[in-house]
Amino acid sequence: MIPKPNVQSQPAARLPKSKATASTTAIQPLEITTTAVVMGDTCQGPEDPADSSTKQNSHELDGDVLHRKQSRHHHHHYLRSPASQATASVDNSPLVSPSGSMVSCTPPAISDAGFSVLPPPIIKIPSEAIAALQGAADASKRKATKRSPPSATTSDLVTLFESCFFSAVLLVQWSNIVGPKVEKIWSSEAMDERLQIMIGRQVLNGEVGRTVETVEPKWLVLYRQSIVCTAFLYTDPTAQSLCALIMVVPVRYLRNFSQYFHILRDRVPSQLIQPLIQLRKVHKRHEWPCALDQFTWSWLAPFIRSIMDLESVSLPIEYTRICHTILDHESRQLLDSPFIARVITSHLQTSGSTLIVGNSLTTINMMINTLALFLSPEERNRSSHARKNHKYMPDLYLQGILIQDMEGTSSQMERVVLESVIPTTIVDMTRLIVKQTLLLPQYHQLHCQYQRWLMRRKEDEASARPDSEWKKQALMHRTDSIAPIVQNLLDETRKVPTRLREGYVRQWHRGLVKRGLALVKYVQEEG
Template sequence: MSSGCPPQSPAVAKTEVAVDGACPLLAATFAYWDNILGPRVRHIWAPRGPPALAVQLGDGDITFLANHTLNGEILRSAESGAVDVKFFVLSEKGVVIVSLIFDGELKGDRNTCALSVILPQAELGFYLPLHAICVDRLKHSIRKGRIWMQKGYNIVSVLTSEIIPIMELLSSMKTHSVPEDIDIKDTVLHDDDIGDSCHEDFLHKAISSHLQTCGCSMVVGSNPDKVNKIVRTLCLFLTPTERRCSRLCKSDGSFSYDTGLFVQGLLKDSTGSFVLPFRQVLYSPYPTTHIDVDVNTVKQMPPCHEHVYTQRRYMRAELGALWKAAGEDDVLPDTVIHTDETFTPDLNIFQDVMHKDTLVMGFLDEVFLLKPGLSLRSTYLAQFLLLLHRKALTLLKYIEDETQKGKKPFRSLRSLKTDLDLTSEGDLNIIMALAEKLKSGLHSFVFGKPFYTSVQERDVLMGF
């Protein structure tokens, strides 16, 4: 495969990444366009260990593929700060390349750069559901990297801080991802009685909060079997694609929390505690539910519009702190909470589930009346999910009609709750969360630009 490859880029540094198990990625590269030499590779990241994949690449092959992504980008015209995502499927090489193209200052000149990940074409089906997660995380790494380049520092250290966790994430998803098809026998919904595996109120709160936070939850506990049973139960309320973006816990160890997954199981350490990374949780695209199966507690983050607002403010604070760093050694690790004069994040981001609902409560009351061991409960669950989906579509259509498709503000929330039978705040939150996934930005549009705390928001909603 190396025949016909261009010569290796001069002084290409390489970082070998040790991952647990076989990593589906072949390599990641950072390349830039040199006005004299053309596309050049600056750094290569490759998983360490014996290759477990059919496609094997040498450094020369990786360089050739990285150069391929920059060919034709010399006349690239894009807004300042824009990041273009390009997807290359090279069947003749048997590989797929995902490249993020951006501009940055390198060696005193403005250059077109590319951060790419290379994986075998056979892994395309595995990677596609995780594509958005990887791209979002790499984009923010590029935002930080462009600041570092502007200051004349080495961008590789910033990129490495995100590329290594992504390799670890893909490796863990290869072995512990939730399958598309879940057997209801492996979930709590197969029990003879709602109290067989967990307390009735706990299961109700867990599912209700899970739906209110757009299907994003972390399940924490000391018993891996109990954690995974709740993970599979919550995944029943997700689409098959979303299930493939969910992860079971590891019985002989513990994964770290990963931004962007829908449901993930996490084990506590030997002392019975689990350190939750504030930054990674805040950077998730949707708010998250925290479920502790040891003490049967359920807590949730504020709704989508508050979550996004806090996320953007923290992101600006993080980038601002990076810009103010006096030297390359002063870069702050991801575990440090970034603050500035105008914004100090509230570290207590998880709240008790305050809103009761009737949708999930009615579903649980009725599903356990059906005889287990048959397909009745699976069919009833499918009908329940279809009902929620139709209510979400109806809510979107209702808001479109009331606002003339967004031309005027929405001011009839009380009428909406009455007309759509969503007078319970928990029911409204569940349907709003499902609608948010269908039409991003719905929460911000409905609740307006002022961002209240959850308690204040409830007081305001009572006036509609």
């Protein structure tokens, strides 16, 4: 019988200090790589099923290692290094130590307290290819999170829709098989499907079977449902069917909403219908729900915001006092200058659409009160006095902006003026310069080109393509012309007492409108 060697009586073998350091340096990259692969998912939150099964196998292996009988004929040398200490790994390294997530083997007691125990070897770990694929998937998730709209923007959109007088926006498409197909673009609250179908049938009633060449507005009041439907009929060339964009408004807002119907009639075809037709061409049916979401963010929300901004501004419907205008005796120096004659002439030529720019709110508002005498009550309702932090609103007839509140340079301001449907006059109160845009019909052509450029730019932003620059064109020109009828008005106004000047100007404006209508009627009869 061969006696068993006494292993415990032999002194434990120890590497020299230089060899221990060299071995630790060679093992340390392997330890960090192993830690990054195994523990990467621990820091990222929920685990994948494949990773959990891998970890379970690793725990089973570690359990086998624990219950496995230690060999008596082999000596395992455990080397200590500052890089393998648990405290150093937590404090100095962004990677989590594997000793915190796996069951570690209890090593034999080592007399040197200056070294810590290295973790046991890991037999099964995910391959580098799987780790690379998982990293790519995590990166794509992070990019998708960045592309999603922020919560603040979403809350702003919800607040906008809740504060407007629109209760729903529907899109109806006629089908010869199933009838009207109604899609809800947006609604402030839950809407019954039967009500949506009934609205679609009422809007398309009497319209099926004919071809709508242009966008046609349609006004519909449903008293039993207490709603007003403003529909815009058009023919979709991609779907080759009759469609309608419907804006639903409660009856209680009918009085306020009715005064903006002509604004919708002018703006909906270019700002809402054309984007819908273009999106239908690009996305077809398989991506149509995503296209409707893009339509809501890019076109519908800015359109509703521009309409609701008109509710916050207005000039008094009744005429202001003469002391608040330039027609007062205290403003005789400005009244006698040819500048005011040029301003009134251009103001009348551009259908009462004027933007006044200056440094003083008092001077700007005094000019606004003077030009408001040449507007109708409906046009004064769509005008605004100048105030701080006021931005340009293209749907206003008369408005004022401080120079410090202007967006960008003067060339950019001239481009923004193109958003207005009608020509515009720009009055510079600091330099006493009067500019005006092109008059009809040249302005209408340039306005349509600008709207098409805006639509292309939004499409480029949605598809991550580089934005196309707007080609600068001759839009504004300085005008020094004075109409003889305007000069005659100012000469006669100086002779009238101050208290009668307001009534005299109002009567003169009514006479001018009557003569204009008579001239139009004469041209129509002769033509």
